[in-house]
Amino acid sequence: MTFTSLDTVMIKQRWIPNRPHWSYSQLSQYLRCPLQYYFQRVVGLPIRFTPSGMALGSAVHHGLAVYHRDLQLGRQMSAHQVQSAFIEAWQAAENGRPMQFRGGESRNGLVEKGVDLLETYLKEPPPTDIVAVEEPMVVPVTTSNGEILEKPLVAIVDLLCRTQDELKVVEFKTSGRKMSENETDTSMQASCYVQAVQDRFDGPVSVRYTVLVKTKTPQVQHIETVRTDLDISRVGDVIHTVERAINAGAFYPIESAFNCSGCPFFKPCREWRGTSQTRALEHVGETTTEPNSC
Numbered sequence: 001m002t003f004t005s006l007d008t009v010m011i012k013q014r015w016i017p018n019r020p021h022w023s024y025s026q027l028s029q030y031l032r033c034p035l036q037y038y039f040q041r042v043v044g045l046p047i048r049f050t051p052s053g054m055a056l057g058s059a060v061h062h063g064l065a066v067y068h069r070d071l072q073l074g075r076q077m078s079a080h081q082v083q084s085a086f087i088e089a090w091q092a093a094e095n096g097r098p099m100q101f102r103g104g105e106s107r108n109g110l111v112e113k114g115v116d117l118l119e120t121y122l123k124e125p126p127p128t129d130i131v132a133v134e135e136p137m138v139v140p141v142t143t144s145n146g147e148i149l150e151k152p153l154v155a156i157v158d159l160l161c162r163t164q165d166e167l168k169v170v171e172f173k174t175s176g177r178k179m180s181e182n183e184t185d186t187s188m189q190a191s192c193y194v195q196a197v198q199d200r201f202d203g204p205v206s207v208r209y210t211v212l213v214k215t216k217t218p219q220v221q222h223i224e225t226v227r228t229d230l231d232i233s234r235v236g237d238v239i240h241t242v243e244r245a246i247n248a249g250a251f252y253p254i255e256s257a258f259n260c261s262g263c264p265f266f267k268p269c270r271e272w273r274g275t276s277q278t279r280a281l282e283h284v285g286e287t288t289t290e291p292n293s294c
């Protein structure tokens with residue numbers, strides 16, 4: 001096993017370079033709900049529980065990373081070893097924050113689901129010519145006007161492989177349903193990854209989303225997408241605009257079942273009155289766990 005610490009369970013969320021930077025997760029959080037971004041990244045409210053879906057996804061990613069790193073070294077782990085890595089990562093998450101389950105979910109049912117998802121993926125032909133596994137790449141952010149922003153973008157791709165004609169970024173998702181072509185073609189995440197890989201390596205880059213679908217009988221979906229220079233400069237324009245919005249203090253809620261179910265800041269959000277940083281700061285020292293039950 002090449003990972004030496006179970007703290008890497010959430011490597012994508014936790015990896016921080018020495019200088020201020022943008023990541024796709026920061027950008028997407030602001031675009032999804034600016035108030036949630038504010039509570040987490042401006043005020044620094046503690047996150048008191050881990051949504052079960054996030055814990056499952058992180059632990060599955062850990063199992064996949066361990067498997068792919070071993071392949072990169074010319075070895076191949078057994079399904080049992082990969083599943084053990086997943087279970088260790090799940091247990092590490094359990095030993096951290098309390099876990100919040102959705103209605104109808106059980107701890108053992110989710111662990112079984114993760115094991116089944118990995119078993120299904122491991123029946124696929126293993127990836128070859130692996131170039132990188134969860135490797136952070138730092139890339140300057142440039143707008144369509146050629147302006148280079150102060151903060152770079154840090155992208156951590158799940159898997160990067162070399163094919164005969166190009167480099168292929170493989171991004172893994174665990175989801176209750178398959179992704180549509182429209183979703184992958186408009187995903188800013190894919191644009192961020194292509195930008196980062198193009199900056200580091202020569203040649204064309206494409207993206208494959210590999211979705212481990214949490215249906216009763218798990219499925220694996222592969223869906224390909226490409227990006228143009230226009231898509232990539234659009235990322236720079238979006239980041240530039242989001243930076244200006246943040247500097248102007250534009251933090252507002254975007255309420256939806258998708259956003260708010262499992263949001264760790266449900267309580268301070270209910271108390272938010274438009275501008276009140278003071279009310280939010282009252283939650284910094286709280287010790288109780290009061291997750292949203294939506």
Ligand code: SF4
Nearest residue numbers: 033036253260263269
């Ligand atoms: S509860 Fe919903 S609207 Fe409020 S911060 Fe969380 S995601 Fe945003």
